[in-house]
Amino acid sequence: MTVSPPETDSPSSAAPRRATMLHRILRRPLGAAALTLLVCLVAAVWAAPLVAPYDPLAQDLQSVFAGPSFQHLLGTDDLGRDVLSRLLYGGQVSFIGVAYAVGVMLLLGVPLGLLAGFVGGRADAVIRSITDIVLAIPNIMALLVVVSTFGQSQAAAMVTLGLLGAPGTVRIVRAATIAVRKDLYVTAARVYGLSTFQTMVRHILPRISGPIIVKASLFAGAALLTESSLAFLGLGVQEPQPTWGGMISSASLYLSDHSWEIVPPGLTIALTVLAFGLVGDALRDARGPVTASKVRRRARPIVDRGTDNTRDLGSENNAPLSPDACLAVRHLTVDFTTPEGRRTVVEDVGFEIGYGETVGLVGESGCGKSITGRALLGLLPAGGEVVRGECRFEGKDLFRLGRAEIGRLRGRRIGLIAQEPIASLDPNFTVGNQIAQVLRRHDKMTRRAAKARVVELLRQVEMPDPEGVARKYPHQLSGGMAQRVSIAGSLAAEPALLIADEPTTALDVTVQAEILKLLRRIQQDTGMAILLITHDWGVVADMCSRAIVMYAGQVVESSEVRTVFREPRHPYTNGLLLSNPHGAQKGLPLPAIAGTVPAPENWPTGCRFHPRCHMSTADCAAGRIPLLEPSAGHRTRCIHHEDLKREAILR
Ligand SMILES: Nc1ncnc2c1ncn2[C@@H]1O[C@H](COP(=O)(O)OP(=O)(O)OP(=O)(O)O)[C@@H](O)[C@H]1O
Known part of the structure; x- marks a missing residue:
C-alpha cells in the first residue's frame, strides 16, 4: 500500500495552494523579475495622475531634446514634454488596448475550443470551418479597414485583433481538450451526473490552463506590438495624446541627431513584451501538473462463495425481459x-x-x-x-x-x-469538494449540509480521519x-x-x-x-x-x-x-x-x-x-x- 504523506492541510486548502504558486514563481529568478517589472509597470501606469512628475501635454520649448536629468529623469521630447510622464500616461492606452484584445481572444477562443474538443461531432466541424475562414483573413488589412471605418478607434482595432486571434486559441484549447477528455476523472465526472458545461468548466479548464496561460501571455505581447505599430503609423489615438507607438514615431523623425529620445519608449515596449512572455511561462510552470501515484497490479486468492439465482438471458434469447431485474x-x-x-x-x-x-x-x-x-x-x-x-x-x-x-x-x-x-x-480539487459537488448536483444541498454528508460518506466507507481526508x-x-x-x-x-x-x-x-x-x-x-x-x-x-x-x-x-x-x-x-x-x-x-x-x-x-x-x-x-x-x-x-x-x- 502506498503510504500517504503526512497531513499538512489547513482548514482552507485553496489558500496554501495559491501561496505555493506565488512562491514557486518567485523562486524562478527570471519569472520573479518579469512579474515584478510587470506589476510595477502596471501600477505606475494606473497611478499615472499621482506619480507622473509633469502634465504629459505640457510643453517647454526652452528645453527640447534634453537628456536624462534630475528634473526630467528620462529627458524631454521635441516639444520639451517630459518623456517619463508621457510614457506613464501612454501606457494606459497600451495596457487598455492589450486588455481588450486578450479579453476578446480568451472570451471567444476558450469556450469555442472547449466545445469543439469536448463535444466533437457537428459542433467541432462547424467551429473548425469558422476558425479556418477567420485564419485566412490577413490581420493587418482587417485592422486598417476597421480603423478607417471606425474613425481611428483604438478600441475597435484591439477588439478586432482579439477576434482575429481567437481561432489560434480555439485550436490550442481544442487540441488540449481532446488530449484530456478521455481521462478517467473526466469520465468519472460525467458518471457522477455533471452536465457538459460543468464538466468542461470544473474538470477540463483547470487541466488545460497551462497552454491557455502561455497563449494569452504571448498574445498580450503581440497585441502590445500591434497597438504600438498602429500608433506609430498614426492610426488609433492621435497626437498630442501620448502613446508608446506615437512616441517612437515622433522620436524616429529626429533619430540621427537625438537618438536618446527613442530609447525610453522602445526599451519599455521591448521589456514589457518580454515580461509578458516570461510571466506566462512562469505561471504555467508554477501551476505544474499534479501527478497521481503509480498503480500496481496484484492477484488475490480464490474463495468460492456459492451461488444464487441471477439469470443470464444471453444473446439470441428472446424471452421477455424480467420485470424484477434491476x-x-x-x-x-x-x-x-x-x-x-x-x-x-x-x-x-x-x-x-x-x-x-x-x-x-x-x-x-x-x-x-x-x-x-x-x-x-x-x-x-x-x-x-x-x-x-x-x-x-x-x-x-x-x-x-x-x-x-x-x-x-x-x-x-x-x-x-x-x-x-x-x-x-x-x-485540482480536494476530495471533499469533489464528493460535495456530486451531492449538490443531485440533492441541491447547501454547502454546509453537503460538507457534513461528505464526512458521513467517508465514514461509511470506513475512512480513518474522514474530516482530514476531505481536505486532501x-x-x-x-x-x-x-x-x-x-x-x-x-x-x-x-x-x-x-x-x-x-x-x-x-x-x-x-x-x-x-x-x-x-x-x-x-x-x-x-x-x-x-x-x-x-x-x-x-x-x-x-x-x-x-x-x-x-x-x-x-x-x-x-x-x-x-x-x-x-x-x-x-x-x-x-x-x-x-x-x-x-x-x-x-x-x-x-x-x-x-x-x-x-x-x-x-x-x-x-x-x-x-x-x-x-x-x-x-x-x-x-x-x-x-x-x-x-x-x-x-x-x-x-x-x-x-x-x-x-x-x-x-x-
Ligand atoms: N475508442 C475505440 N475505438 C475503436 N475501437 C475501440 C475503442 N475502444 C475500444 N475499442 C475496441 O473494442 C474492443 C473491446 O475493448 P474493451 O476495452 O471493451 O476490452 P476489455 O475487455 O474491457 O479490455 P481491458 O480489460 O483491457 O479494458 C477492443 O477490441 C478494442 O479494440
Whole structure:
C-alpha cells in the first residue's frame, strides 16, 4: 500500500495552494523579475495622475531634446514634454488596448475550443470551418479597414485583433481538450451526473490552463506590438495624446541627431513584451501538473462463495425481459467508426442482474468488457455507437434515453467505480469538494449540509480521519484511500446499480480484500446490484453469484459461479481457469492459452475462439455458433461442450 504523506492541510486548502504558486514563481529568478517589472509597470501606469512628475501635454520649448536629468529623469521630447510622464500616461492606452484584445481572444477562443474538443461531432466541424475562414483573413488589412471605418478607434482595432486571434486559441484549447477528455476523472465526472458545461468548466479548464496561460501571455505581447505599430503609423489615438507607438514615431523623425529620445519608449515596449512572455511561462510552470501515484497490479486468492439465482438471458434469447431485474440487457451491439471503416466490437450481448446481486463480466483484455459497461452508462468513446439492443433499468430503456435523461440517471441511480482510483479523481480539487459537488448536483444541498454528508460518506466507507481526508487532494492519498473516496463518491446519491470496472486491479492484495469486503457490506446495507468487470477469477469467486465470460465481443459462457468453476462448458473459460495464477501448482509452469484475442477486424468466422482452441474441428469454422443451454441457466457458445465435460471427467 502506498503510504500517504503526512497531513499538512489547513482548514482552507485553496489558500496554501495559491501561496505555493506565488512562491514557486518567485523562486524562478527570471519569472520573479518579469512579474515584478510587470506589476510595477502596471501600477505606475494606473497611478499615472499621482506619480507622473509633469502634465504629459505640457510643453517647454526652452528645453527640447534634453537628456536624462534630475528634473526630467528620462529627458524631454521635441516639444520639451517630459518623456517619463508621457510614457506613464501612454501606457494606459497600451495596457487598455492589450486588455481588450486578450479579453476578446480568451472570451471567444476558450469556450469555442472547449466545445469543439469536448463535444466533437457537428459542433467541432462547424467551429473548425469558422476558425479556418477567420485564419485566412490577413490581420493587418482587417485592422486598417476597421480603423478607417471606425474613425481611428483604438478600441475597435484591439477588439478586432482579439477576434482575429481567437481561432489560434480555439485550436490550442481544442487540441488540449481532446488530449484530456478521455481521462478517467473526466469520465468519472460525467458518471457522477455533471452536465457538459460543468464538466468542461470544473474538470477540463483547470487541466488545460497551462497552454491557455502561455497563449494569452504571448498574445498580450503581440497585441502590445500591434497597438504600438498602429500608433506609430498614426492610426488609433492621435497626437498630442501620448502613446508608446506615437512616441517612437515622433522620436524616429529626429533619430540621427537625438537618438536618446527613442530609447525610453522602445526599451519599455521591448521589456514589457518580454515580461509578458516570461510571466506566462512562469505561471504555467508554477501551476505544474499534479501527478497521481503509480498503480500496481496484484492477484488475490480464490474463495468460492456459492451461488444464487441471477439469470443470464444471453444473446439470441428472446424471452421477455424480467420485470424484477434491476438491469436487463438484451442484444447489445456496439459499432465503432474508425478511419479504417466501421466495425462491430461488442455483439449481441445479454444478461440480467437482480437487486442485491453481483454479476461478474470476465475475459481477457480486448474482449469487450469495458465497452459493454460504458455502453450501459451512455459513455462510449468517440466513434462508438449502440446500434442494436435494449437495456431496461428501473422501467426505462437506457439506450433510448436522451443525453439529458441519461445524464440525470448517471451518478444518481447508476454509479461507476473505475480501475485507477487516483486517475478518476480530479487533481485540482480536494476530495471533499469533489464528493460535495456530486451531492449538490443531485440533492441541491447547501454547502454546509453537503460538507457534513461528505464526512458521513467517508465514514461509511470506513475512512480513518474522514474530516482530514476531505481536505486532501487526490495525490495525497494512497491507492486504497483513493478507491474508498471513489466508492464514497459513487455512493453519494445511493445508486441502485454500481458498475465496477476492475475496481481492485490497481491495489495490492490486502487493500483489495478490504475494498471487496467494503463493497459487500455496502451492498448488504443498500441492496444495490453490481456489475463487476474483471479478469480476476479470485475476485469473481469472492464477490459474484454469476459469471459471464466474454470473448471477442461475444458472451461465450454464462452460469452460476460455482458451476462455471466446477464444470466449464467452453474451452475458453476452461483455458482461463487453468491459466489462473491462484490455481497454479508449485513447480509446474502455468498453462496459458496460446495466441491472443483477435482485433475486431480479424474475428474469424464461426467460433471466434477456434484458432486458439485445442478441440476445434471443421464445424467450428463453418458458420455461426448458437448459444446453447446444456443445463438450466448454464449457457455456452461451444458445439463441443459435451466433449469438454468428458475431457474434464477423464482428467
Ligand atoms: N475508442 C475505440 N475505438 C475503436 N475501437 C475501440 C475503442 N475502444 C475500444 N475499442 C475496441 O473494442 C474492443 C473491446 O475493448 P474493451 O476495452 O471493451 O476490452 P476489455 O475487455 O474491457 O479490455 P481491458 O480489460 O483491457 O479494458 C477492443 O477490441 C478494442 O479494440
